[in-house]
Amino acid sequence: MRLVNTARNLINIARDPFRPKWEHSDSIIRYITVEGLTDPNILEGIVIGYKKDKDANVRKAAVKNKNLTNQAVLAEVALNDECEYVREAAVKKLIDPDVLESIVIGDKKDKNANVRRAAVENENLTNQAVLAEVALNDESEYVREAAAERLSDLYVSEKKSYPQKFKLSLLKH
Secondary structure, X not given: OHHHHHHHHXXXXXXXXXXXXXXXXXXXXXXXXXXXXXXXXXXXXHHOOOOOOOOHHHHHHHHHOOOOOOHHHHHHHHHHOOOHHHHHHHHHHOOOHHHHHHHHOOOOOOOOHHHHHHHHHOOOOOOHHHHHHXXXXXXXXXXXXXXXXXXXXXXXXXXXXXXXXXXXXHHHO
């Protein structure tokens, strides 16, 4: 088996001069190349589909690239990538409040607190009822605190006559 892997690596290295650098066998070269790519179609292929890169750092670099703006692709990555760092980077670029809501509550709720916090901190998640739900019920204090900070005083005052005390009670939950 070891000999087979070595042979595959040698074949990949021999092919490298003839492939685009984002398909190079060395993940560091792919990472550096992806940071400078301008073609959104190539970037999309790196994060989803049959050409999806196996290295999470390369996928994260593709997601963070300013030229990857396709919201459907970002939503797919935010909801389904196996690496929480890649999902978190995608969440930060999402503009669809429905997708952001599904990341913090419901059946597609993300298991990772950092991903949920990124969704709560995203300015496009404005549904005060969702933020209140998260502030009261998320299992992570870190996420609850971020949600409580995003609650507007107007919403809080509708729920309680003392908005600051309400926010403090959310933080102590």
